Ligand code: 13P
């Protein structure tokens with residue numbers, strides 16, 4: 682058996698959550714990440730028939746039956762993951778139509794997957810239905826996006842347009858825009874279902890007064906998506922209280938669509 686701590690997916694996950702912490706997006710235990718893995722990816726590193734323990738999920742996810750996920754643990758600090766990955770991360774396989782998670786590796790202190798497991802698994806289902814290559818769901822608490830939800834309308838078209846106007850390349854990176862949920866109680870199936878519904882039409886879902894969810898094909902892409910939106914929100918927070926003399930117009934954004942071969946969300950540009 683190969684050393685799982687040297688598996689490319691493990692190295693990439695540890696680097697990513699360490700970087701998220703370094704960006705200030707994950708204070709204390711804030712944030713959680715899940716990465717969909719193929720059995721062929723994990724089989725060289727662990728005995729897929731050796732189930733350490735089973736953990737009920739509290740929801741059903743039939744489309745994820747038999748699927749493997751590397752996921753962050755509940756209550757775990759991203760800053761500590763690199764020093765004790767086997768305590769802070771786990772690899773689970775879903776069974777019983779998604780109602781049971783079989784722990785195959787990790788959470789060695791008796792811990793379990795993130796309290797936001799419903800939002801992660803339901804978002805994976807929603808994104809896989811749109812893009813079969815989607816493998817990552819990422820949640821964190823970036824300060825500027827969060828701040829923006831206190832002072833900006835939560836209207837999705839307006840919120841998206843404001844972010845697009847803050848950096849020229851925003852519309853290229855997230856032409857599908859950002860969807861926005863009102864404040865909801867976190868860690869519940871309800872917020873999971875609402876997040877997944879929003880994930881059908883965009884890869885970024887803002888949780889008002891809490892944080893953001895991103896989805897993508899790999900950890901880099903998903904990190905970059907949140908990084909770009911957060912940068913735009915930072916610029917907004919720097920200028921929101923100042924008179925605006927210049928801006929990125931809809932005409933400019935139409936030019937960007939042509940130059941980069943992307944199509945802005947229907948009805949979002951004039
Ligand atoms: P967990 O520690 O359970 O992952 O929760 C962190 C969080 O950000 C909740 O929204």
Ligand code: ZN
Nearest residue numbers: 711712821892
């Ligand atoms: Zn959170």
